[in-house]
Amino acid sequence: MIRMNKQTLSRSCIAIGICMLMGSAWAQDAAPKAPAPAAAPTAAVQGSAAAGQKIAQSGTPQGAAACATCHGAKGEGMAGFPALAGQHAGYLVRQLQHLADGSRQAPVMAPMAKALSAQDRADVSAYYASLPLPIQPVRGPLPKGKDDDGAWLVERGRWADGIPACAQCHGPGGVGVGADFPAIGHLTADYMQSQVAAWNKGQREAGPLGLMGKVAQKLTPADIQAVAAYYARLHGASTSPSPSPSTAATASAPAKP
Ligand code: HEC
Numbered sequence: 015m016i017r018m019n020k021q022t023l024s025r026s027c028i029a030i031g032i033c034m035l036m037g038s039a040w041a042q043d044a045a046p047k048a049p050a051p052a053a054a055p056t057a058a059v060q061g062s063a064a065a066g067q068k069i070a071q072s073g074t075p076q077g078a079a080a081c082a083t084c085h086g087a088k089g090e091g092m093a094g095f096p097a098l099a100g101q102h103a104g105y106l107v108r109q110l111q112h113l114a115d116g117s118r119q120a121p122v123m124a125p126m127a128k129a130l131s132a133q134d135r136a137d138v139s140a141y142y143a144s145l146p147l148p149i150q151p152v153r154g155p156l157p158k159g160k161d162d163d164g165a166w167l168v169e170r171g172r173w174a175d176g177i178p179a180c181a182q183c184h185g186p187g188g189v190g191v192g193a194d195f196p197a198i199g200h201l202t203a204d205y206m207q208s209q210v211a212a213w214n215k216g217q218r219e220a221g222p223l224g225l226m227g228k229v230a231q232k233l234t235p236a237d238i239q240a241v242a243a244y245y246a247r248l249h250g251a252s253t254s255p256s257p258s259p260s261t262a263a264t265a266s267a268p269a270k271p
Protein backbone atom coordinates (compact mmCIF):
# COMPACT_ATOMS: atom_id res chain seq x y z
CA MET A 15 0.00 0.00 0.00
CA ILE A 16 1.35 3.39 -0.90
CA ARG A 17 1.94 5.62 2.05
CA MET A 18 -0.34 8.64 1.66
CA ASN A 19 1.27 12.00 1.66
CA LYS A 20 -0.68 15.20 1.09
CA GLN A 21 -0.15 15.06 -2.64
CA THR A 22 -1.24 11.47 -3.23
CA LEU A 23 -4.20 12.13 -0.96
CA SER A 24 -5.40 15.08 -3.01
CA ARG A 25 -4.81 13.11 -6.21
CA SER A 26 -6.87 10.22 -4.97
CA CYS A 27 -9.69 12.60 -4.04
CA ILE A 28 -9.75 13.88 -7.55
CA ALA A 29 -9.72 10.27 -8.76
CA ILE A 30 -12.79 9.62 -6.63
CA GLY A 31 -14.53 12.51 -8.37
CA ILE A 32 -13.69 11.01 -11.74
CA CYS A 33 -14.87 7.54 -10.78
CA MET A 34 -18.16 9.04 -9.75
CA LEU A 35 -18.48 11.03 -12.92
CA MET A 36 -17.94 7.87 -14.91
CA GLY A 37 -20.97 6.51 -13.17
CA SER A 38 -19.25 3.69 -11.30
CA ALA A 39 -21.62 2.04 -8.89
CA TRP A 40 -20.66 3.60 -5.61
CA ALA A 41 -22.85 2.93 -2.63
CA GLN A 42 -23.78 6.46 -1.59
CA ASP A 43 -23.06 5.80 2.06
CA ALA A 44 -19.62 4.45 1.28
CA ALA A 45 -18.66 7.59 -0.61
CA PRO A 46 -16.62 10.09 1.37
CA LYS A 47 -18.60 13.13 2.47
CA ALA A 48 -16.26 15.64 0.91
CA PRO A 49 -12.86 15.55 -0.69
CA ALA A 50 -10.01 16.23 1.68
CA PRO A 51 -8.59 19.72 1.30
CA ALA A 52 -6.37 19.74 -1.73
CA ALA A 53 -2.76 20.56 -1.04
CA ALA A 54 -2.16 24.25 -1.61
CA PRO A 55 -0.26 24.71 -4.84
CA THR A 56 3.24 25.98 -4.36
CA ALA A 57 2.51 29.45 -5.67
CA ALA A 58 5.30 30.70 -7.88
CA VAL A 59 4.75 34.21 -6.57
CA GLN A 60 4.07 35.11 -2.96
CA GLY A 61 1.13 37.52 -2.68
CA SER A 62 0.82 40.50 -0.36
CA ALA A 63 -2.73 41.22 0.84
CA ALA A 64 -1.83 44.85 1.59
CA ALA A 65 -0.61 45.44 -1.96
CA GLY A 66 -3.66 43.59 -3.24
CA GLN A 67 -6.01 45.85 -1.32
CA LYS A 68 -4.61 48.87 -3.17
CA ILE A 69 -5.26 47.19 -6.53
CA ALA A 70 -8.79 46.25 -5.44
CA GLN A 71 -9.56 49.83 -4.47
CA SER A 72 -7.65 51.83 -7.09
CA GLY A 73 -6.63 49.52 -9.93
CA THR A 74 -3.13 49.56 -11.41
CA PRO A 75 -1.15 52.15 -13.43
CA GLN A 76 -0.98 49.49 -16.21
CA GLY A 77 -4.70 49.88 -16.79
CA ALA A 78 -6.55 47.38 -14.62
CA ALA A 79 -9.67 49.10 -13.24
CA ALA A 80 -10.46 49.07 -9.53
CA CYS A 81 -11.86 45.60 -8.85
CA ALA A 82 -14.26 47.00 -6.24
CA THR A 83 -16.20 48.87 -8.94
CA CYS A 84 -17.67 45.61 -10.19
CA HIS A 85 -16.94 43.04 -7.48
CA GLY A 86 -18.15 45.22 -4.59
CA ALA A 87 -16.36 47.25 -1.91
CA LYS A 88 -15.71 44.09 0.13
CA GLY A 89 -15.59 41.58 -2.73
CA GLU A 90 -19.21 40.63 -2.06
CA GLY A 91 -20.14 40.60 -5.76
CA MET A 92 -23.46 41.43 -7.40
CA ALA A 93 -25.62 39.76 -10.07
CA GLY A 94 -23.24 38.80 -12.90
CA PHE A 95 -20.11 39.98 -11.04
CA PRO A 96 -18.95 37.08 -8.90
CA ALA A 97 -18.16 37.44 -5.20
CA LEU A 98 -14.42 37.12 -4.59
CA ALA A 99 -14.22 37.49 -0.77
CA GLY A 100 -13.04 34.36 1.01
CA GLN A 101 -12.32 32.43 -2.19
CA HIS A 102 -9.04 30.44 -2.04
CA ALA A 103 -6.05 32.45 -3.35
CA GLY A 104 -4.90 29.51 -5.49
CA TYR A 105 -8.29 29.36 -7.21
CA LEU A 106 -8.33 33.12 -7.84
CA VAL A 107 -4.82 33.13 -9.28
CA ARG A 108 -5.72 30.27 -11.62
CA GLN A 109 -8.83 32.07 -12.85
CA LEU A 110 -6.93 35.30 -13.44
CA GLN A 111 -4.35 33.35 -15.48
CA HIS A 112 -7.09 31.68 -17.53
CA LEU A 113 -8.89 34.99 -18.04
CA ALA A 114 -5.61 36.55 -19.20
CA ASP A 115 -4.55 33.74 -21.56
CA GLY A 116 -8.03 33.30 -23.05
CA SER A 117 -8.69 29.74 -21.85
CA ARG A 118 -11.55 31.38 -19.96
CA GLN A 119 -13.25 33.82 -22.31
CA ALA A 120 -14.88 36.83 -20.67
CA PRO A 121 -14.83 40.06 -22.72
CA VAL A 122 -15.37 42.36 -19.73
CA MET A 123 -12.85 40.77 -17.38
CA ALA A 124 -10.14 39.69 -19.85
CA PRO A 125 -8.48 43.08 -20.48
CA MET A 126 -8.10 43.62 -16.75
CA ALA A 127 -6.67 40.17 -16.14
CA LYS A 128 -4.19 40.80 -18.97
CA ALA A 129 -3.15 44.14 -17.46
CA LEU A 130 -2.19 42.45 -14.17
CA SER A 131 1.36 41.16 -13.69
CA ALA A 132 1.93 37.78 -12.02
CA GLN A 133 2.78 39.69 -8.85
CA ASP A 134 -0.42 41.77 -9.09
CA ARG A 135 -2.48 38.57 -9.49
CA ALA A 136 -0.87 36.99 -6.45
CA ASP A 137 -1.37 40.18 -4.41
CA VAL A 138 -4.99 40.78 -5.29
CA SER A 139 -5.80 37.08 -4.78
CA ALA A 140 -4.13 37.13 -1.35
CA TYR A 141 -6.25 40.17 -0.47
CA TYR A 142 -9.59 38.66 -1.49
CA ALA A 143 -8.71 35.32 0.13
CA SER A 144 -8.09 37.20 3.40
CA LEU A 145 -11.65 38.58 3.51
CA PRO A 146 -14.32 36.47 5.23
CA LEU A 147 -16.50 34.14 3.17
CA PRO A 148 -20.13 35.13 3.89
CA ILE A 149 -21.35 31.52 4.33
CA GLN A 150 -20.80 28.72 6.86
CA PRO A 151 -19.94 25.05 6.26
CA VAL A 152 -23.42 23.77 7.11
CA ARG A 153 -24.84 20.56 5.76
CA GLY A 154 -28.55 20.28 5.10
CA PRO A 155 -30.51 17.14 6.04
CA LEU A 156 -30.57 14.53 3.29
CA PRO A 157 -33.74 15.19 1.30
CA LYS A 158 -36.33 12.42 1.39
CA GLY A 159 -38.96 13.37 -1.16
CA LYS A 160 -38.29 14.06 -4.81
CA ASP A 161 -39.82 17.53 -4.56
CA ASP A 162 -36.69 19.53 -3.76
CA ASP A 163 -34.36 19.35 -6.75
CA GLY A 164 -31.91 21.84 -5.25
CA ALA A 165 -31.47 19.82 -2.05
CA TRP A 166 -31.04 16.61 -4.05
CA LEU A 167 -28.39 18.04 -6.32
CA VAL A 168 -26.45 19.70 -3.51
CA GLU A 169 -26.64 17.00 -0.82
CA ARG A 170 -27.07 13.74 -2.78
CA GLY A 171 -26.39 14.37 -6.44
CA ARG A 172 -28.37 12.98 -9.35
CA TRP A 173 -26.95 9.55 -9.83
CA ALA A 174 -29.15 8.68 -12.81
CA ASP A 175 -27.17 11.32 -14.72
CA GLY A 176 -23.89 10.49 -13.01
CA ILE A 177 -23.79 13.83 -11.15
CA PRO A 178 -22.17 13.56 -7.72
CA ALA A 179 -23.51 15.86 -5.00
CA CYS A 180 -22.24 19.43 -5.34
CA ALA A 181 -21.28 19.11 -1.64
CA GLN A 182 -18.99 16.22 -2.54
CA CYS A 183 -16.60 18.54 -4.33
CA HIS A 184 -17.57 22.02 -3.13
CA GLY A 185 -17.81 21.13 0.57
CA PRO A 186 -20.68 21.39 3.07
CA GLY A 187 -22.79 24.46 2.37
CA GLY A 188 -20.71 25.03 -0.78
CA VAL A 189 -17.90 26.74 1.17
CA GLY A 190 -15.24 25.35 -1.15
CA VAL A 191 -12.38 22.89 -0.58
CA GLY A 192 -8.79 23.99 -1.05
CA ALA A 193 -7.51 25.65 -4.19
CA ASP A 194 -9.24 23.29 -6.61
CA PHE A 195 -12.88 23.48 -5.57
CA PRO A 196 -14.21 27.05 -5.22
CA ALA A 197 -16.90 28.21 -2.82
CA ILE A 198 -20.25 28.32 -4.65
CA GLY A 199 -22.87 28.44 -1.86
CA HIS A 200 -23.10 32.24 -2.00
CA LEU A 201 -22.98 32.77 -5.78
CA THR A 202 -25.99 34.19 -7.62
CA ALA A 203 -28.03 31.98 -9.93
CA ASP A 204 -27.24 34.43 -12.77
CA TYR A 205 -23.51 34.02 -12.38
CA MET A 206 -23.66 30.24 -11.88
CA GLN A 207 -25.79 29.89 -15.00
CA SER A 208 -23.40 32.05 -17.04
CA GLN A 209 -20.53 29.76 -16.06
CA VAL A 210 -22.40 26.53 -16.81
CA ALA A 211 -23.21 28.01 -20.24
CA ALA A 212 -19.56 28.99 -20.72
CA TRP A 213 -18.36 25.43 -20.04
CA ASN A 214 -20.96 24.01 -22.37
CA LYS A 215 -19.94 26.41 -25.15
CA GLY A 216 -16.25 25.68 -24.63
CA GLN A 217 -15.61 29.23 -23.38
CA ARG A 218 -14.25 28.27 -19.98
CA GLU A 219 -11.55 25.72 -19.36
CA ALA A 220 -13.01 23.24 -16.91
CA GLY A 221 -10.15 23.39 -14.43
CA PRO A 222 -8.74 20.41 -12.53
CA LEU A 223 -9.13 17.32 -14.76
CA GLY A 224 -12.14 18.82 -16.51
CA LEU A 225 -14.33 17.70 -13.62
CA MET A 226 -16.75 20.62 -13.65
CA GLY A 227 -17.12 20.56 -17.43
CA LYS A 228 -18.59 17.06 -17.18
CA VAL A 229 -20.99 18.11 -14.42
CA ALA A 230 -22.04 21.24 -16.35
CA GLN A 231 -23.16 19.16 -19.34
CA LYS A 232 -25.85 17.59 -17.18
CA LEU A 233 -27.17 20.76 -15.52
CA THR A 234 -30.25 22.56 -16.84
CA PRO A 235 -31.08 26.22 -16.08
CA ALA A 236 -33.85 24.94 -13.79
CA ASP A 237 -31.27 22.87 -11.88
CA ILE A 238 -29.13 25.97 -11.34
CA GLN A 239 -32.11 28.00 -10.11
CA ALA A 240 -32.97 25.17 -7.70
CA VAL A 241 -29.39 24.87 -6.42
CA ALA A 242 -29.05 28.63 -5.84
CA ALA A 243 -32.44 28.78 -4.10
CA TYR A 244 -31.51 25.81 -1.89
CA TYR A 245 -28.19 27.37 -0.88
CA ALA A 246 -29.95 30.67 -0.09
CA ARG A 247 -32.37 28.79 2.18
CA LEU A 248 -29.60 26.74 3.77
CA HIS A 249 -27.58 29.81 4.66
CA GLY A 250 -30.58 31.84 5.72
CA ALA A 251 -30.71 35.52 6.52
CA SER A 252 -28.02 35.49 9.21
CA THR A 253 -25.27 34.69 6.71
CA SER A 254 -26.73 36.75 3.89
CA PRO A 255 -24.03 37.94 1.50
CA SER A 256 -25.96 41.21 1.23
CA PRO A 257 -23.56 44.10 0.75
CA SER A 258 -25.65 46.42 2.92
CA PRO A 259 -23.63 47.51 5.98
CA SER A 260 -26.57 47.15 8.37
CA THR A 261 -27.02 43.45 7.61
CA ALA A 262 -23.28 42.87 7.46
CA ALA A 263 -23.08 43.96 11.10
CA THR A 264 -25.50 41.23 12.17
CA ALA A 265 -23.84 38.51 10.08
CA SER A 266 -22.08 35.78 12.00
CA ALA A 267 -18.93 36.24 9.92
CA PRO A 268 -16.06 37.91 11.79
CA ALA A 269 -16.77 41.61 12.14
CA LYS A 270 -14.97 43.83 9.71
CA PRO A 271 -14.83 47.61 9.47
C1 HEC B 1 -15.96 46.18 -15.33
C2 HEC B 1 -16.28 45.19 -14.33
C3 HEC B 1 -15.15 44.40 -13.70
C4 HEC B 1 -14.02 44.88 -13.06
C5 HEC B 1 -13.60 46.33 -12.88
C6 HEC B 1 -13.29 43.71 -12.58
N1 HEC B 1 -13.97 42.57 -12.90
FE1 HEC B 1 -13.44 40.68 -12.39
N2 HEC B 1 -15.05 39.93 -13.36
C7 HEC B 1 -16.00 40.68 -14.03
C8 HEC B 1 -16.97 39.79 -14.65
C9 HEC B 1 -18.17 40.20 -15.50
C10 HEC B 1 -16.58 38.47 -14.31
C11 HEC B 1 -17.25 37.17 -14.74
C12 HEC B 1 -16.58 36.69 -16.00
C13 HEC B 1 -17.23 35.46 -16.56
O1 HEC B 1 -18.42 35.51 -16.84
O2 HEC B 1 -16.54 34.45 -16.71
C14 HEC B 1 -15.38 38.60 -13.50
C15 HEC B 1 -14.69 37.52 -12.97
C16 HEC B 1 -13.58 37.61 -12.15
C17 HEC B 1 -12.89 36.50 -11.53
C18 HEC B 1 -13.29 35.03 -11.59
C19 HEC B 1 -14.09 34.72 -10.32
C20 HEC B 1 -14.55 33.31 -10.16
O3 HEC B 1 -15.28 33.04 -9.19
O4 HEC B 1 -14.17 32.44 -10.97
C21 HEC B 1 -11.83 37.00 -10.84
C22 HEC B 1 -10.82 36.23 -10.02
C23 HEC B 1 -11.85 38.44 -11.03
N3 HEC B 1 -12.92 38.78 -11.81
C24 HEC B 1 -10.92 39.30 -10.45
C25 HEC B 1 -10.91 40.68 -10.67
C26 HEC B 1 -9.86 41.55 -10.20
C27 HEC B 1 -8.66 41.09 -9.39
C28 HEC B 1 -10.18 42.81 -10.60
C29 HEC B 1 -9.40 44.09 -10.37
C30 HEC B 1 -8.06 44.13 -10.91
C31 HEC B 1 -11.43 42.73 -11.34
N4 HEC B 1 -11.84 41.42 -11.37
C32 HEC B 1 -12.08 43.79 -11.91
C33 HEC B 1 -16.05 42.06 -14.11
C34 HEC B 1 -15.11 42.93 -13.59
Ligand code: HEC
Binds near residue numbers: 031219
Ligand atom coordinates in the same frame (compact mmCIF):
# COMPACT_ATOMS: atom_id res chain seq x y z
C1 HEC C 1 -16.44 16.17 -9.31
C2 HEC C 1 -16.27 17.44 -8.63
C3 HEC C 1 -17.35 18.49 -8.79
C4 HEC C 1 -18.69 18.37 -8.59
C5 HEC C 1 -19.47 17.13 -8.18
C6 HEC C 1 -19.26 19.68 -8.78
N1 HEC C 1 -18.28 20.58 -9.10
FE1 HEC C 1 -18.55 22.55 -9.51
N2 HEC C 1 -16.52 22.76 -9.80
C7 HEC C 1 -15.60 21.76 -9.71
C8 HEC C 1 -14.28 22.31 -9.98
C9 HEC C 1 -12.97 21.54 -9.99
C10 HEC C 1 -14.46 23.69 -10.24
C11 HEC C 1 -13.38 24.73 -10.58
C12 HEC C 1 -13.21 24.82 -12.06
C13 HEC C 1 -12.08 25.75 -12.44
O1 HEC C 1 -11.04 25.74 -11.79
O2 HEC C 1 -12.26 26.52 -13.39
C14 HEC C 1 -15.89 23.94 -10.13
C15 HEC C 1 -16.47 25.19 -10.33
C16 HEC C 1 -17.83 25.46 -10.20
C17 HEC C 1 -18.43 26.76 -10.40
C18 HEC C 1 -17.72 28.05 -10.76
C19 HEC C 1 -17.47 28.88 -9.54
C20 HEC C 1 -16.91 30.24 -9.86
O3 HEC C 1 -16.60 30.98 -8.91
O4 HEC C 1 -16.76 30.59 -11.05
C21 HEC C 1 -19.78 26.60 -10.23
C22 HEC C 1 -20.85 27.67 -10.35
C23 HEC C 1 -20.01 25.21 -9.89
N3 HEC C 1 -18.79 24.55 -9.88
C24 HEC C 1 -21.25 24.67 -9.60
C25 HEC C 1 -21.48 23.34 -9.25
C26 HEC C 1 -22.79 22.81 -8.91
C27 HEC C 1 -24.07 23.61 -8.88
C28 HEC C 1 -22.60 21.48 -8.63
C29 HEC C 1 -23.65 20.44 -8.25
C30 HEC C 1 -24.75 20.26 -9.20
C31 HEC C 1 -21.19 21.19 -8.81
N4 HEC C 1 -20.54 22.36 -9.16
C32 HEC C 1 -20.61 19.95 -8.64
C33 HEC C 1 -15.85 20.43 -9.40
C34 HEC C 1 -17.09 19.89 -9.13
